[in-house]
Amino acid sequence: MNAPPDDNTLTLWLDDELEGEQLARVDAWAAEHPEQLKAREQVREWRKLISSCLPAAEEPPAPEFFNERIHHAIRETAGKTQPISLSAKRNSSRILWMPLAACAGMILAFWLGAMVQPADSIPGASANSKPNLYIPEAGVDARWISSHDASATVIVLDGVSAIPDEVDFTAMALHRARREIDSTAASESPTPNP
Amino acid sequence: MMRSLLPLILIGTLALIPTARAQQDPGKQVVGKIKVEVYHATDGDPKVAGKHALEVDKNLAERLKREKQTCFKHYCLLGSDTKELYRSYENWAEPVKPSDEIMVRFEAQSAPSSDSATLDLELWLGRKKIVKTDINLSIGKPLWVRGPTWRQGHLIISVSLLSIESQSP
Numbered sequence: 496m497n498a499p500p501d502d503n504t505l506t507l508w509l510d511d512e513l514e515g516e517q518l519a520r521v522d523a524w525a526a527e528h529p530e531q532l533k534a535r536e537q538v539r540e541w542r543k544l545i546s547s548c549l550p551a552a553e554e555p556p557a558p559e560f561f562n563e564r565i566h567h568a569i570r571e572t573a574g575k576t577q578p579i580s581l582s583a584k585r586n587s588s589r590i591l592w593m594p595l596a597a598c599a600g601m602i603l604a605f606w607l608g609a610m611v612q613p614a615d616s617i618p619g620a621s622a623n624s625k626p627n628l629y630i631p632e633a634g635v636d637a638r639w640i641s642s643h644d645a646s647a648t649v650i651v652l653d654g655v656s657a658i659p660d661e662v663d664f665t666a667m668a669l670h671r672a673r674r675e676i677d678s679t680a681a682s683e684s685p686t687p688n689p
Numbered sequence: 690m691m692r693s694l695l696p697l698i699l700i701g702t703l704a705l706i707p708t709a710r711a712q713q714d715p716g717k718q719v720v721g722k723i724k725v726e727v728y729h730a731t732d733g734d735p736k737v738a739g740k741h742a743l744e745v746d747k748n749l750a751e752r753l754k755r756e757k758q759t760c761f762k763h764y765c766l767l768g769s770d771t772k773e774l775y776r777s778y779e780n781w782a783e784p785v786k787p788s789d790e791i792m793v794r795f796e797a798q799s800a801p802s803s804d805s806a807t808l809d810l811e812l813w814l815g816r817k818k819i820v821k822t823d824i825n826l827s828i829g830k831p832l833w834v835r836g837p838t839w840r841q842g843h844l845i846i847s848v849s850l851l852s853i854e855s856q857s858p
Contacts, residue, residue: 635819644756665741
């Protein structure tokens with residue numbers, strides 16, 4: 496008993512495109528399947544019908560003829576001195592202005608996007624009354640006080656090592672020159688830790 | 690002709706926008722000024738602070754005395770430094786320069802309002818970060834840090850917002 500052909504082979508057989516041993520094998524299988532033989536006959540009839548209705552090949556019209564017709568149509572249109580209607584003018588100006596309006600809209604959107612401040616940069620958005628304190632040094636404690644009498648915020652540090660009395664802050668502190676390099680804004684590299 | 694040029698005009702315009710903005714570097718915009726001062730506060734002899742120490746203004750002394758934690762008999766100004774507050778860059782104040790014993794690092798945490806600014810602020814003592822805080826400073830309402838002891842008294846580090854610069858968009 497012959498094994499049934501796969502779909503691709505069966506399609507080629509229906510189109511009469513199989514040859515040799517493959518064709519013989521499918522023919523042997525189809526002999527036991529009259530419905531397949533009938534289907535191949537139908538395909539052959541359709542192919543014959545189509546070939547009788549359509550020419551085997553058709554030459555395209557001469558390109559010179561095609562171009563000449565276009566030139567003729569342009570000459571005819573240009574020769575007519577028909578005024579352009581108002582609506583046509585409106586349409587043409589609309590077509591011209593649509594890309595400009597789109598450009599303007601995109602630029603406006605870019606500008607608005609650049610101008611919109613994120614929520615965390617809104618003035619006062621993160622202005623809390625009680626500041627957070629972080630004390631990285633072990634043994635140091637910090638307390639926060641809001642002094643209404645003095646109109647000041649006070650942080651009290653406890654446990655900080657005393658500064659030796661030998662240190663003289665006043666030697667030059669009040670008479671020094673200002674250096675611009677002291678800020679990161681004036682330098683490419685971050686300010687090194689002191 | 691016009692239609693064929695439109696894409697080029699659009700691309701050129703859009704390409705110029707980020708270039709111009711990058712050249713300005715808005716992060717360097719000065720949004721305010723910060724003044725850091727160091728006072729020596731003592732109940733003892735104020736002369737121990739040194740012969741160059743300046744007596745603080747009487748109004749300031751009275752104000753300091755109104756707060757219990759900063760109330761002392763005498764106050765001397767040891768050093769002062771005024772630095773710009775940048776839009777996005779940090780800055781350092783060195784009030785007792787050339788000594789780096791006391792330093793204050795600060796940067797804007799958000800856009801300042803008309804009379805106040807929220808800062809990320811750090812106090813460095815002896816090359817060590819002692820305290821870090823996020824604080825909203827208002828003009829006329831300083832931050833006083835009662836710091837370490839020194840020469841029979843305490844050091845008080847004052848951080849105040851001097852001014853807010855008008856900001857361009």
